[in-house]
Amino acid sequence: MKINGFVYCSVLASVFVLGFLQESVHGRPLLMSLSRPRPDDAASFARWLVSQSSWGVLNTISSEWGGAPFGNVVSFSDGLPDKGKGIPYFYLTALDPTASNAMKDKRSSFTLSEYNLGTCGKTDPENPSCAKITLVGKLKLVDGNSKEAEFARTALFTKHAEMKSWPKSHNFQVFKLDIENIFMINWFGGPKPLTVEQYLNAKM
Amino acid sequence: MKINGFVYCSVLASVFVLGFLQESVHGRPLLMSLSRPRPDDAASFARWLVSQSSWGVLNTISSEWGGAPFGNVVSFSDGLPDKGKGIPYFYLTALDPTASNAMKDKRSSFTLSEYNLGTCGKTDPENPSCAKITLVGKLKLVDGNSKEAEFARTALFTKHAEMKSWPKSHNFQVFKLDIENIFMINWFGGPKPLTVEQYLNAKM
Numbered sequence: 001m002k003i004n005g006f007v008y009c010s011v012l013a014s015v016f017v018l019g020f021l022q023e024s025v026h027g028r029p030l031l032m033s034l035s036r037p038r039p040d041d042a043a044s045f046a047r048w049l050v051s052q053s054s055w056g057v058l059n060t061i062s063s064e065w066g067g068a069p070f071g072n073v074v075s076f077s078d079g080l081p082d083k084g085k086g087i088p089y090f091y092l093t094a095l096d097p098t099a100s101n102a103m104k105d106k107r108s109s110f111t112l113s114e115y116n117l118g119t120c121g122k123t124d125p126e127n128p129s130c131a132k133i134t135l136v137g138k139l140k141l142v143d144g145n146s147k148e149a150e151f152a153r154t155a156l157f158t159k160h161a162e163m164k165s166w167p168k169s170h171n172f173q174v175f176k177l178d179i180e181n182i183f184m185i186n187w188f189g190g191p192k193p194l195t196v197e198q199y200l201n202a203k204m
Numbered sequence: 205m206k207i208n209g210f211v212y213c214s215v216l217a218s219v220f221v222l223g224f225l226q227e228s229v230h231g232r233p234l235l236m237s238l239s240r241p242r243p244d245d246a247a248s249f250a251r252w253l254v255s256q257s258s259w260g261v262l263n264t265i266s267s268e269w270g271g272a273p274f275g276n277v278v279s280f281s282d283g284l285p286d287k288g289k290g291i292p293y294f295y296l297t298a299l300d301p302t303a304s305n306a307m308k309d310k311r312s313s314f315t316l317s318e319y320n321l322g323t324c325g326k327t328d329p330e331n332p333s334c335a336k337i338t339l340v341g342k343l344k345l346v347d348g349n350s351k352e353a354e355f356a357r358t359a360l361f362t363k364h365a366e367m368k369s370w371p372k373s374h375n376f377q378v379f380k381l382d383i384e385n386i387f388m389i390n391w392f393g394g395p396k397p398l399t400v401e402q403y404l405n406a407k408m
Contacts, residue, residue: 055319055330057275059275062313068340069263111261113277116319126259132277160330
């Protein structure tokens with residue numbers, strides 16, 4: 001009976017654990033659907049970090065607050081799950097400062113932390129071994145009737161199902177970050193040298 | 205025996221759950237040591253969100269990349285656990301772009317998401333009911349010999365123990381964000397009106 005009890009126990013415990021694993025990655029279906037590349041493979045690592053993340057902080061130049069850099073929490077997608085292309089797409093409304101800032105000044109960056117993936121354990125988020133990436137470039141509106149917008153909406157709605165039902169009156173539109181520079185730290189020794197070409201052409 | 209088995213089970217399950225609760229808030233000792241204020245109490249809610257968070261994205265104007273807004277993942281503290289004063293302190297090195305940017309242009313913002321606290325459940329991070337806050341102001345170096353720096357180091361090292369042992373050669377120094385404007389969304393209906401005075405004087 002003790003053994004039965006333990007088996008019963010393990011099953012119940014596993015259910016709890018599974019629940020919290022899912023919670024710990026904020027409702028995404030798997031904790032880690034692609035394995036973590038070696039930190040010295042900078043291009044693959046960067047693509048992994050972007051493709052496995054579901055949200056980050058999108059930064060623009062604030063027209064309202066004296067040109068201050070304005071960070072905003074946004075969801076994003078770079079493609080279908082585990083099929084990301086590396087270019088982050090966003091679903092934004094001009095009712096929000098980020099989109100209206102970008103209409104006036106396209107300079108932007110998008111910042112992600114590996115901490116959100118739950119793979120940094122108890123390492124401090126500012127420790128270089130817990131990866132972080134900032135994609136620097138221009139935040140651009142994508143023509144809503146283009147093939148690219150169609151791709152982006154599919155990518156976004158697959159990872160963020162509730163976006164489909166966001167209020168039409170807010171006129172959400174697809175934006176993309178045209179990446180010009182990449183800042184990534186995923187180990188000790190400073191930012192990893194990484195060009196946009198290396199990043200976009202990385203094997204996943 | 206079945207009941208005993210279930211009790212045994214529940215205990216084991218609880219141990220698992222506790223473990224993952226801790227993991228899900230990234231090694232912080234409790235999931236929620238202060239209870240979540242009502243969203244319409246904007247000042248208390250903002251102070252709660254800041255005091256319960258351990259890291260965020262700190263934005264500066266990039267001197268390297270044509271004045272682009274540059275977001276960087278950093279740890280911070282606004283005081284001892286559950287005794288935060290609302291002003292975020294950082295431990296930065298000029299080897300990192302954020303500190304060197306701030307030396308040239310103090311305009312800055314600091315962005316936090318409630319998503320990191322695990323209290324948004326499966327709600328999308330961009331959904332207004334999952335709170336986000338951006339503190340906009342000036343990022344300033346704190347005199348290392350001042351009482352304020354002493355307070356800040358205690359606040360930082362208590363929440364981020366490993367900072368104490370970060371390499372002396374990197375010359376980490378205490379910075380603070382002098383808050384001038386607050387952007388917070390914690391429910392539907394747009395940003396909550398909230399002055400810096402209301403924020404700093406909020407009852408916790």
